[in-house]
Amino acid sequence: MLAFPQIPLFFLGFIAILVFLMARFLRIRNVFMALITALSFLCVFVYFVCEDQLLQFLEIHFPSFENTLTGVIAPGVFNSNDPGSVLICMVACGLAFLISLYSAEYLKNDGRQHAFYPLLILMMCGFMGMLFTNNLMTMYLFCELTSICAYTLVAFRRNDDMAIEAGFKYLMMGSVASIVLLMGITLIFQATGTVNLSQIANINDLPVQIGLIMILASFSLKSAFVPLHTWLPDAHGKAPSGISAILSGILLQGFFYTMLRVCLTLGMNRLILSNILICLALLNILVGNLMGLVQTQTKRLLGYSTIAQMGYIGLCFAIGLRTQSTLALQSGFFLIIAHAIAKSLAFLVNGVYYHYFNATEIIDLQQADRLTYFLSLAFGISVLSLAAIPPFPGFMGKWTFLTSAFTQMEGWSLVSAIAILAGSLISLGYYLKLLHNLFFKPATDRTDRSSASQQKVSIWMLIPITVLVFLILLITVKPQSIMDGTQPAAQFLLMLMR
Amino acid sequence: MSQQELIKLGVLLTKLLAALLLAVFGRYIGKKAKWVALGTSILSLGLFLAYIPTLKAGLNIPFEIEYLPTLGIKLSLNIDWLSFPFLLTEEFVTIFAMVYSLDYLKNGNRDHFFYALLLVFSAGMSGTTMANDIFLFYFFWELMLIASTLLLVNWGESEKRGAIALKYFIITHLGSLLVLVAFIMIYTQSGVDHFTSLQAALQTIPEKIPLIGSLFLIGFGVKMALVPFHIWLPDTHSEAPMPVTIMLAAAMLSMGTYGILRFPMSFLSMEQMAVFSLPMMIAGVVSEIYGAIMALVETDIKRIIAYSSVSQMGYILFGLGTMTYSGIVGSTLHVIYHAIVKALLFCCVGWIIKATGKRDINMINGLGKKMPLLSACTVLGALAIAGVPSLALFNSEWLIFSSGFQTPYLALAILEVLGSLLTVVYILRFVGQCFFTSGEVSKVNPVPLSIKIATVSLSGLTIVAGFFPKPLFDYVVNELPLILGGGW
Numbered sequence: 001m002l003a004f005p006q007i008p009l010f011f012l013g014f015i016a017i018l019v020f021l022m023a024r025f026l027r028i029r030n031v032f033m034a035l036i037t038a039l040s041f042l043c044v045f046v047y048f049v050c051e052d053q054l055l056q057f058l059e060i061h062f063p064s065f066e067n068t069l070t071g072v073i074a075p076g077v078f079n080s081n082d083p084g085s086v087l088i089c090m091v092a093c094g095l096a097f098l099i100s101l102y103s104a105e106y107l108k109n110d111g112r113q114h115a116f117y118p119l120l121i122l123m124m125c126g127f128m129g130m131l132f133t134n135n136l137m138t139m140y141l142f143c144e145l146t147s148i149c150a151y152t153l154v155a156f157r158r159n160d161d162m163a164i165e166a167g168f169k170y171l172m173m174g175s176v177a178s179i180v181l182l183m184g185i186t187l188i189f190q191a192t193g194t195v196n197l198s199q200i201a202n203i204n205d206l207p208v209q210i211g212l213i214m215i216l217a218s219f220s221l222k223s224a225f226v227p228l229h230t231w232l233p234d235a236h237g238k239a240p241s242g243i244s245a246i247l248s249g250i251l252l253q254g255f256f257y258t259m260l261r262v263c264l265t266l267g268m269n270r271l272i273l274s275n276i277l278i279c280l281a282l283l284n285i286l287v288g289n290l291m292g293l294v295q296t297q298t299k300r301l302l303g304y305s306t307i308a309q310m311g312y313i314g315l316c317f318a319i320g321l322r323t324q325s326t327l328a329l330q331s332g333f334f335l336i337i338a339h340a341i342a343k344s345l346a347f348l349v350n351g352v353y354y355h356y357f358n359a360t361e362i363i364d365l366q367q368a369d370r371l372t373y374f375l376s377l378a379f380g381i382s383v384l385s386l387a388a389i390p391p392f393p394g395f396m397g398k399w400t401f402l403t404s405a406f407t408q409m410e411g412w413s414l415v416s417a418i419a420i421l422a423g424s425l426i427s428l429g430y431y432l433k434l435l436h437n438l439f440f441k442p443a444t445d446r447t448d449r450s451s452a453s454q455q456k457v458s459i460w461m462l463i464p465i466t467v468l469v470f471l472i473l474l475i476t477v478k479p480q481s482i483m484d485g486t487q488p489a490a491q492f493l494l495m496l497m498r
Numbered sequence: 499m500s501q502q503e504l505i506k507l508g509v510l511l512t513k514l515l516a517a518l519l520l521a522v523f524g525r526y527i528g529k530k531a532k533w534v535a536l537g538t539s540i541l542s543l544g545l546f547l548a549y550i551p552t553l554k555a556g557l558n559i560p561f562e563i564e565y566l567p568t569l570g571i572k573l574s575l576n577i578d579w580l581s582f583p584f585l586l587t588e589e590f591v592t593i594f595a596m597v598y599s600l601d602y603l604k605n606g607n608r609d610h611f612f613y614a615l616l617l618v619f620s621a622g623m624s625g626t627t628m629a630n631d632i633f634l635f636y637f638f639w640e641l642m643l644i645a646s647t648l649l650l651v652n653w654g655e656s657e658k659r660g661a662i663a664l665k666y667f668i669i670t671h672l673g674s675l676l677v678l679v680a681f682i683m684i685y686t687q688s689g690v691d692h693f694t695s696l697q698a699a700l701q702t703i704p705e706k707i708p709l710i711g712s713l714f715l716i717g718f719g720v721k722m723a724l725v726p727f728h729i730w731l732p733d734t735h736s737e738a739p740m741p742v743t744i745m746l747a748a749a750m751l752s753m754g755t756y757g758i759l760r761f762p763m764s765f766l767s768m769e770q771m772a773v774f775s776l777p778m779m780i781a782g783v784v785s786e787i788y789g790a791i792m793a794l795v796e797t798d799i800k801r802i803i804a805y806s807s808v809s810q811m812g813y814i815l816f817g818l819g820t821m822t823y824s825g826i827v828g829s830t831l832h833v834i835y836h837a838i839v840k841a842l843l844f845c846c847v848g849w850i851i852k853a854t855g856k857r858d859i860n861m862i863n864g865l866g867k868k869m870p871l872l873s874a875c876t877v878l879g880a881l882a883i884a885g886v887p888s889l890a891l892f893n894s895e896w897l898i899f900s901s902g903f904q905t906p907y908l909a910l911a912i913l914e915v916l917g918s919l920l921t922v923v924y925i926l927r928f929v930g931q932c933f934f935t936s937g938e939v940s941k942v943n944p945v946p947l948s949i950k951i952a953t954v955s956l957s958g959l960t961i962v963a964g965f966f967p968k969p970l971f972d973y974v975v976n977e978l979p980l981i982l983g984g985g986w
Contacts, residue, residue, distance in 0.1 A: 389640060406679075406686045421678070436648075436652075440648070
């Protein structure tokens with residue numbers, strides 16, 4: 001629960017401008033920009049955690065504060081009682097914090113860092129606004145803000161043609177999705193006369209239904225559901241590692257959650273929604289896993305793995321909607337968190353290898369464990385978690401889902417349980433390939449890393465990786481803490497269904 | 499933490515911890531890695547043996563940690579009389595495999611990974627037998643699979659190792675998934691993942707018992723390499739490096755038997771299991787005869803012994819399927835004896851391969867004169883597996899055969915006994931061709947001492963176990979109250 005989601009939004013917007021101006025006119029170094037960005041994300045994270053205490057403090061010392069805030073800044077636009085959005089935003093903020101630290105070293109040799117950090121901040125700002133807003137039009141604007149920043153960040157390394165192509169492809173597909181989204185919103189507005197989610201009635205009208213379907217289609221492109229997934233492997237393959245991590249770790253899931261929230265708030269029939277989601281998710285699992293098997297580049301492989309994981313997450317929510325089971329919804333949130341941590345860890349470690357060895361192909365991982373052994377262990381842990389090997393978080397999420405699916409014993413639950421099991425089985429084919437290349441392949445001419453053991457990995461890269469490893473181990477040891485955290489979010493979704 | 503809990507954790511954690519240390523710091527100690535691994539496995543065995551008095555006194559209490567209360571998952575470790583024979587087998591086999599491997603690896607670059615993975619493999623098996631809740635059971639079950647696959651992929655003997663490892667992984671993982679489905683079906687009924695509550699929960703859904711029972715039997719049957727799920731075994735066993743083959747054949751196959759004894763046969767009562775009796779016996783006889791025939795026509799000596807495992811697992815399943823006192827005790831004893839004899843035979847095969855550099859049985863002639871010690875050990879192993887009285891496997895075979903005649907299916911029992919004739923045929927072909935033909939092997943390479951030590955001590959064990967079956971028998975009989983409702 002968050003009483004004033006607008007505070008972090010304004011704060012982030014302000015910081016974005018500040019960082020840009022400082023970079024432009026004071027010509028501060030990359031490390032300082034990274035630190036300021038990281039610090040601001042940390043502040044937002046802390047604000048999420050202890051908003052209550054802060055508000056209490058303000059109420060005692062500045063009694064008129066609350067009235068000012070509710071009255072002046074964007075009244076009625078933000079939804080203040082959605083624990084799911086808070087959960088996702090907290091994950092996003094945490095990731096953005098780590099990635100800003102990581103970029104302090106990763107972007108050292110690139111130009112134009114003055115554009116990178118403001119874009120990152122604006123992207124997160126838009127992301128949070130989209131999750132918290134209660135108003136379709138605002139949602140569209142924030143969604144555009146997020147997407148445009150994402151397109152630009154994907155093409156950040158503009159001297160690489162492939163990066164430009166990936167960004168352009170993402171831009172083209174994403175813009176079509178945005179237009180469809182806008183059309184959907186317009187239809188709903190025409191039929192009901194309002195864009196405020198809580199005021200829209202008569203949803204059984206045909207235009208509203210069509211509008212809903214358009215919103216669904218648009219968001220399923222943005223959250224990479226097959227067959228609208230084609231932008232993703234390119235974008236993830238060519239974006240800077242930190243951006244790939246945040247795109248695949250939380251952005252897709254954020255779009256997905258927004259779609260779920262809008263559809264449910266507008267009273268879409270939960271069975272229809274769940275049928276659509278099951279079809280999409282099954283396709284995702286199939287395509288993601290099969291295409292993952294034939295990839296030769298690590299980041300593209302991780303991209304296809306994200307598509308498959310989106311399938312698992314989608315299935316969890318779909319079955320949760322269908323059977324109204326808290327446990328299935330909880331498993332969805334659990335998988336989102338587990339995947340966010342594990343996938344971003346994999347991208348970040350791969351980014352280190354890229355930074356030091358220029359490693360892009362899977363075979364370039366050979367002998368990479370010569371460079372600080374801890375890194376390859378971290379990569380191993382993240383891949384094992386993604387592959388749902390017990391007892392890592394990925395497995396706990398799937399176990400939870402299987403439990404709820406078998407409790408219901410209903411046709412589609414069983415089908416999805418089997419799909420998840422089969423998907424995990426196939427996915428081992430590519431996850432094990434990564435581990436095999438990293439740990440066990442002997443050196444070839446291409447991958448002679450004998451000088452690597454002298455290289456020191458920068459502390460800015462090691463800190464985020466250590467934190468993520470620590471988080472994975474923490475969840476492995478105490479999954480109950482995450483399970484407790486996801487409960488209010490799952491119950492909120494259940495409440496929306498009624 | 500009591501002494502009891504410390505020992506139980508110790509059996510597992512010594513190996514896991516040593517494996518972690520070897521993986522991370524192994525490169526700094528170089529060739530000493532093997533001694534660390536051997537020491538760890540001996541320490542682990544010592545800890546396990548120190549637990550026997552507690553077990554005898556009937557004082558064992560599960561060691562439990564709260565893990566995920568929302569889903570009722572509580573990690574729990576226990577050693578009871580049912581896990582005892584399997585844990586014993588596994589701990590001993592690990593030591594022999596370690597001794598065998600001392601001089602086995604050639605290039606020392608990544609040796610510490612080999613030993614770390616061997617320890618993880620072993621820890622996976624001990625964890626599987628010690629787990630007292632399905633979450634932990636499944637975790638260790640998968641750990642065992644992953645460790646063995648990695649060993650196979652990296653230290654396999656030919657260029658096809660990647661494909662063979664993938665086949666092994668996918669087929670056995672499919673079996674694990676069937677088991678997982680069965681687990682979750684019971685677990686959603688009970689809401690708690692502890693074995694005892696699962697057993698109670700299973701009785702509340704009698705209509706699903708046939709389905710769950712078959713899922714368990716097929717799932718564990720894959721691990722036991724029963725026909726027709728055996729297809730992973732010959733390739734895997736002939737491809738793996740010899741220490742891993744010993745672990746796979748002698749210890750890991752018995753995990754399937756453990757699974758069958760632990761889940762369907764102890765969760766269900768005699769009446770509920772009666773449905774499965776005939777299919778299990780038939781599958782047992784089919785595996786026995788098929789494995790023996792395949793062993794008879796193979797020419798690769800490692801594959802001959804590998805198919806012999808399929809055949810021997812057939813005996814075990816037949817014994818379990820009879821659901822009689824002597825059948826179950828006999829099968830459990832057969833697991834232990836088979837582990838000893840199979841380890842011995844693989845050691846001998848390894849010795850032959852090391853000495854002659856050949857694997858084709860038609861190329862290996864007349865080793866008898868040149869290598870008397872080897873031929874003595876091999877003949878001993880061959881006689882044991884053929885079921886010659888007073889050697890290890892005779893006792894358990896006797897019990898299994900006699901159990902067959904206590905069932906109404908006389909024809910199957912007779913087929914089972916006659917099928918054992920094929921065992922004699924294939925093993926005598928192997929011994930006769932290798933040692934007692936007139937040809938000469940041109941050159942015999944020297945063989946490391948560690949291989950000789952492992953082989954000779956296993957031969958000693960074969961004789962001792964055959965002549966003094968009583969202590970082991972007395973221990974194994976204790977498992978009976980835990981099985982099939984305990985009404986013996």
